[in-house]
Amino acid sequence: MTIRRYLRLLPVVPSVLLLLFFLLAPVAWSFYASFTDAALSGRAARDPHWVGLDNYVRMFSDDAFPLAAWLTVVFVAASAVLGQNVLGLLIALLMTHSRKAVSSWVGTAVVAAWVLPEIVAAFAAYAYFNRDGTLNQMLAFFGGQGLDWLYTFPLVAIILANTWRGTAFSMLVYRAALADVPHDISEAALMDGAHGWQRLAFITLPMIRSSIATNLMLITLQTLAVFTLIWVMTAGGPANASTTLPVLAYQEAFKFGDIGYGTAVASVLILLGVVFGAVYVRLLRDQRP
Amino acid sequence: MTSRLRLAADIALAVIGFCFVAPLLWLLLAAVDPQAGYQTALPSAPSMENFGAVFTPELLFQPLANSFLLSAGTAAVNLVAAVLAAYPLSRYQSRFNKPFMYSVLFGTSLPVTAIMVPVYGLFVQLQLLDSMVATIFFMATTTLPMAIWMMKNFMDSVPLELEEAAWMDGASSMAALRAVVLPLMRHGLGVVFIFVFIQAWGNFFVPFILLLSTAKQPAAVSIFSFFGQHGAIAYGQLAAFSILYSVPVLLLYVLVSRSVGSSFALSGSVKG
Numbered sequence: 171m172t173i174r175r176y177l178r179l180l181p182v183v184p185s186v187l188l189l190l191f192f193l194l195a196p197v198a199w200s201f202y203a204s205f206t207d208a209a210l211s212g213r214a215a216r217d218p219h220w221v222g223l224d225n226y227v228r229m230f231s232d233d234a235f236p237l238a239a240w241l242t243v244v245f246v247a248a249s250a251v252l253g254q255n256v257l258g259l260l261i262a263l264l265m266t267h268s269r270k271a272v273s274s275w276v277g278t279a280v281v282a283a284w285v286l287p288e289i290v291a292a293f294a295a296y297a298y299f300n301r302d303g304t305l306n307q308m309l310a311f312f313g314g315q316g317l318d319w320l321y322t323f324p325l326v327a328i329i330l331a332n333t334w335r336g337t338a339f340s341m342l343v344y345r346a347a348l349a350d351v352p353h354d355i356s357e358a359a360l361m362d363g364a365h366g367w368q369r370l371a372f373i374t375l376p377m378i379r380s381s382i383a384t385n386l387m388l389i390t391l392q393t394l395a396v397f398t399l400i401w402v403m404t405a406g407g408p409a410n411a412s413t414t415l416p417v418l419a420y421q422e423a424f425k426f427g428d429i430g431y432g433t434a435v436a437s438v439l440i441l442l443g444v445v446f447g448a449v450y451v452r453l454l455r456d457q458r459p
Numbered sequence: 460m461t462s463r464l465r466l467a468a469d470i471a472l473a474v475i476g477f478c479f480v481a482p483l484l485w486l487l488l489a490a491v492d493p494q495a496g497y498q499t500a501l502p503s504a505p506s507m508e509n510f511g512a513v514f515t516p517e518l519l520f521q522p523l524a525n526s527f528l529l530s531a532g533t534a535a536v537n538l539v540a541a542v543l544a545a546y547p548l549s550r551y552q553s554r555f556n557k558p559f560m561y562s563v564l565f566g567t568s569l570p571v572t573a574i575m576v577p578v579y580g581l582f583v584q585l586q587l588l589d590s591m592v593a594t595i596f597f598m599a600t601t602t603l604p605m606a607i608w609m610m611k612n613f614m615d616s617v618p619l620e621l622e623e624a625a626w627m628d629g630a631s632s633m634a635a636l637r638a639v640v641l642p643l644m645r646h647g648l649g650v651v652f653i654f655v656f657i658q659a660w661g662n663f664f665v666p667f668i669l670l671l672s673t674a675k676q677p678a679a680v681s682i683f684s685f686f687g688q689h690g691a692i693a694y695g696q697l698a699a700f701s702i703l704y705s706v707p708v709l710l711l712y713v714l715v716s717r718s719v720g721s722s723f724a725l726s727g728s729v730k731g
Contacts, residue, residue, distance in 0.1 A: 175551075175553070178547050178551050178553075178632070179547050179551075179553065179555065180547075181543035181544060181546050181547055181633075182543070182544045182547055182548070182559070184539070184540045184543055184544070185540045185541065185543065185544035185603060185607060186544075188540060188596065188599065188600045188603060189563075189566060189600060189603060189604070191600075192578070192596065192597050192600035192601075193566060193569060193574070193600055193601070195581065196574045196577035196578045196580075196581055197569070197574060197577065199577045199580060199581060200573075200574060200576065200577035203577065203580060208580070257475075260475075261472065261475060264468045264471055264472045264475075265468075265472065267464055267465055267468035268465060268468040268469045268472050269465065269469055272469045272472050272473060272476075273472060275476060276472045276473065276475060276476035276479075279476045279477075279479040279480045280475075280476070280479050281712075282479070282480075282483065282709075283479055283482070283483070285657070285708065285709060285712045286661075286705050286708075286709075287660065287661035287663075287679060287704060287705055287708060288661050288662075288663055288679075289661070289663045289679050289682055290486070290682075290701040290704065290705050293486075293682075293697060293701060294482045294483055294485060294486050294701075295482055297482075297485045297486070297489075297497050297694075298481065298482040298485060300497040301497075302496060302497040302498050303485070303497050303498075303499070304481055304482065304484060304485055304499040305481075307498065307499060308481070331482075334478075334479060334482060337479075387568075388568075391568045391570060394570050395570035395571055395572040395573065396572075397572040397664050398663045398664055415573075416570070416572040416573065419572075419573065419576055420572075420575070420576075423576040423579070424576075424579075424668075429576065429580060432576045433576050433577055433580075436573045436574065436575075436576045436577065437573075439570055439572075439573035440569065440570065440573045440574065442570075443568055443569050443570040443573060444569075446568060447565050447567075447568030447569065448565070450564075450565075450568055451561050451564050451565050451568075454564065455561065
């Protein structure tokens, strides 16, 4: 009888094998390799040696890692938590008050940036922030001074670009959440004389707070992993000024051939993902009894 | 609602909408401008010259065919694995269900860019580098957690009673899945397939790392040949190619959002 119950689980096996082989094994290997001097070429490529915590010690004494960690925090906080999240909520709120034609047109524009292939969005953003690009043309039109954004303020440019690219996700989440808020509750508050901001702060936001939490977790994880956008726009430069952790891991491992050090950086990123992922699973589990 | 409030909301939204469109203007205008640079300008002599220039087997068709092969393969592997996994999770009560679903959910949150270095190492060890099939299986695995969640939700909405009738008639569970459940969730299968297809089509980093020979590279990677590989950047051709490469996924997205509502992509994650 019990054998039959186990046999029933047999169809899950292909998925489990794929996940073990292509996701769990690389993660495990990453942690292992971060303790070795594995390299792309040369002697250490054939026969990597165990070097203990050397890579991690180097990571914290090297200037590049603390800078990349800090830039990653700024990038995620500014483009995901502030940019995408707040702008997405704002757009969704405005949509509840605006004409249907306007909101569907704007919705399409916001979603377009999100549905485009990442590399195309990255090229468009590169052209937009270029010294000869659209942004400077618009600034000049209003009598402003053009800047070489990608060179002078590379982090600002990629933060704005990632906000542009990712806001659609938050907008869709919040539109769905706001549609679920019962209409009569905000009507009742309106009757009781609550002003717009009070209604928002004391009724609407508390009612969608689980959506806010879930959205924040998801966009944080997505933004943590952003590589293509940054790599096309600035390639991490100039002089590491926009090198976040994924870019640093890529450069160390593939450009400088230092797999051991590259995986050490990647391992830190995976650990961050694990922490945020655990909180996210926790959030979803608590929502459902 | 007062009409003043509505007007203010309309204006604010229109301004935001314009900011979102602005970066795309260059793409559209440069594509039809043979003299395009980074300036956004109305082409003095608009023509389809750029499209003509990229319309060659080696520049356009081969990379797009590779993209199609990669994306369709990824979506197919995903669909088979996810359907099989979702069936027992949806149909039988087991003490493994919950831990399994939560570990899968946890898997959705792994930053894929972080595991590319170890995956490259794994592919080197197993001599799988530059293998289309291995790349397909890896890409399928990265989207598998999301696909399993979506699939289980779709399957949960097919009533169990219908299968019980089939079981009574002596059908095995796999036969019931094929003959009863899958036809009823055709729609859901289509959504998962297209969702994974779109993700794979736009994926740059994975094929960039794992596929080496030019003949196997998808459009996401081959697009770099316009981007200053030979010194000068072919702006107009880059824009024209970008548009041709984007159109298929834009159409697929419209197709899915029409039938499911634009929040389809969230059904797997946010709503659980």
